[in-house]
Structure formats: C-alpha cells, structure tokens
Amino acid sequence: MDVTLHLAQDPEADALLGRSALAALIGMLLDQQVPMEWAFKGPATIARRMGADDLDAHEIAARQPEEFVALLSEKPAVHRYPGAMAKRVQQLCQYLVEHYDGDPEAVWRDVTDGRELLKRLQDLPGYGEQKARIFLALLGKQLGVTPKGWREAAGAYGEPKSYRSIADITGPESLAKVRAHKQEMKAAAKAERAAKAGR
Structure with missing residues (x-):
C-alpha cells in the first residue's frame, strides 16, 4: 500500500494510514462513538507510543493486555473507551497472526470476488456488516482493491x-459532504422515532 488518505486530517497520521494496511484496519476499528479524525489518528498515536514508525500485528498481539490498555489510555487517550478498544485491537491483531501470518494485506491480496472479500472482512474481530462494507468500499475506491462485484x-x-462514509473522503470538500449526509440520516432517524412515538 502506498496511497494518500485524508481520514485523520493530519499529515503524519494520514501518511501511516496510506502505507500501512494494519493502520487502516485499526483506524476503521476505532471509528465508532468518536469523531472520525480522532479514530484515524489512533494508529499513528499507537505506533508513536510503541516507539515505532509502523505497526506490526505480531508485536501488538504479543503485548501484555494491561500494558496495551495503559498505552491506549495515556493522555490524550486513543479512544473514548481505551480499555475496550485496546482489547479489540489486540483481538484483531491476534486474528491476523493466526489466520494471515500477521500480514493484513493478505486479507484482500488474492481475493477475486467481492462477496468473498466482504466475508473475510466480516470475520475480523470488531467488524460487523456495516463496518466491513464501508472498509470494502474504501479498498475499492481509494486503495485499488477491486475484485469482481466489489461495489455490489x-x-x-x-x-x-455516494458520500455516505469514509470511503468517499479525499479532502475537506468531500468530508463536508459526508458529514452533511450523516446529519441528514440522523435527522431522518430522529423524525421517524418521533413519528412512531406520536402514534
């Protein structure tokens, strides 16, 4: 991987996301219940605190859980829930070590079918269906991973x-469009709940 991503809105953090498949997977994992930029800065923060320029699945998987929680909890914390997320990041890395010899790009390197890739992403710890679909869209739209049927x-x-997710963010303008879409979705969901409550 060697692309330019704009998800952390921070040059150093985005550079790591663009060259490290593991950083991108961890950023996506962290992207819940915190602002997108905070989530995607997480991998660079973890690497820096580990004294490394890059992330290694074997190294993260082998860390003592308490030590890794402390590393993510250090101020400023990597996530709003650093303890829970430290556990998830380690589970993801342990899975990659066990199933892909610690090579995150192997998750998609030889896949020729979009449905198979979606299944592989959904099998990753911490990746539900929606997260897997968004990451698949990111792979296809920005990272050149386009197996047959990936869009479907x-x-x-x-x-x-579509400007629905991080998969479409390539700079400030597209970020604003994605944010606007998310606000529309929240407003629609709120109106739907209000309508149901009023019945």
Whole structure:
C-alpha cells in the first residue's frame, strides 16, 4: 500500500494510514462513538507510543493486555473507551497472526470476488456488516482493491460519489459532504422515532 488518505486530517497520521494496511484496519476499528479524525489518528498515536514508525500485528498481539490498555489510555487517550478498544485491537491483531501470518494485506491480496472479500472482512474481530462494507468500499475506491462485484458487496457505500462514509473522503470538500449526509440520516432517524412515538 502506498496511497494518500485524508481520514485523520493530519499529515503524519494520514501518511501511516496510506502505507500501512494494519493502520487502516485499526483506524476503521476505532471509528465508532468518536469523531472520525480522532479514530484515524489512533494508529499513528499507537505506533508513536510503541516507539515505532509502523505497526506490526505480531508485536501488538504479543503485548501484555494491561500494558496495551495503559498505552491506549495515556493522555490524550486513543479512544473514548481505551480499555475496550485496546482489547479489540489486540483481538484483531491476534486474528491476523493466526489466520494471515500477521500480514493484513493478505486479507484482500488474492481475493477475486467481492462477496468473498466482504466475508473475510466480516470475520475480523470488531467488524460487523456495516463496518466491513464501508472498509470494502474504501479498498475499492481509494486503495485499488477491486475484485469482481466489489461495489455490489459494499452496498450503498460502493456507489460512485455516494458520500455516505469514509470511503468517499479525499479532502475537506468531500468530508463536508459526508458529514452533511450523516446529519441528514440522523435527522431522518430522529423524525421517524418521533413519528412512531406520536402514534
């Protein structure tokens, strides 16, 4: 991997995301219940605190859990829930070591079918269906991973210029469009709940 991503909105953190498949997978894992930029800065923060320029699945998997929790909890914390997320990051790395010899790009390197890739992503610890579809769309739209049927497997996130998720963020303008879409979705969900409550 050697691309330019704009998810952390921070040059150093984005550079790591663009060259490290593991950083991108961990950033996606952290992207819940915190602002996107905070989540995607996480991998660079973890690497820096481990005294490394890059992330290694074997090294993270082998860390003592208490030590890794402390590393993510150090101020400023890597996530709003550093303890829970430290456990998830380690589980992800342990899975990669066990199933892919610690090579995260092996998750998608030889896959020729979008549905198979979606299944592999959903099998990753901490990746539900939605997270797997979004990451699949990111792979297809920005990282050049385009197995047959990848757009269909990614669902609405795979549609060209849909601006529904991080898969479409390439700079400030597209970030604003994705944020606007998310606000619209929240407003629609809120209106739906209010309508149901009023019945």
